[in-house]
Amino acid sequence: MSIPISDTYKGWTISVKAEKNMCADFSFDITDPSGRSQHVAMGGDNQQRAMERAREMIDMELAIQE
Incomplete structure (x- = not known):
């Protein structure tokens, strides 16, 4: 079993967790600096x-924002 991990990259927050969906075993959420x-x-x-x-x-x- 995998423990969810999070990280910050270029001001964005990343959260990765084990979540089986079709051919993938992991999902993630990204949150920009504005929320x-x-x-x-x-x-x-x-992971x-x-x-x-x-x-x-x-x-x-x-x-895309540039």
Whole structure:
């Protein structure tokens, strides 16, 4: 069993937890500095990959804002 983890990346908060959904075993939530949150149910097959995918999503969100 995996313990939920959280991290801060470029001012955003990431929370990854074990949550089986179709082909994924982990989900994540990202929250921007203003408090807007997004949930991704199919975050990855392991905790590390879900965290990487969350960081990639934050980078994409920041690129769109530019």
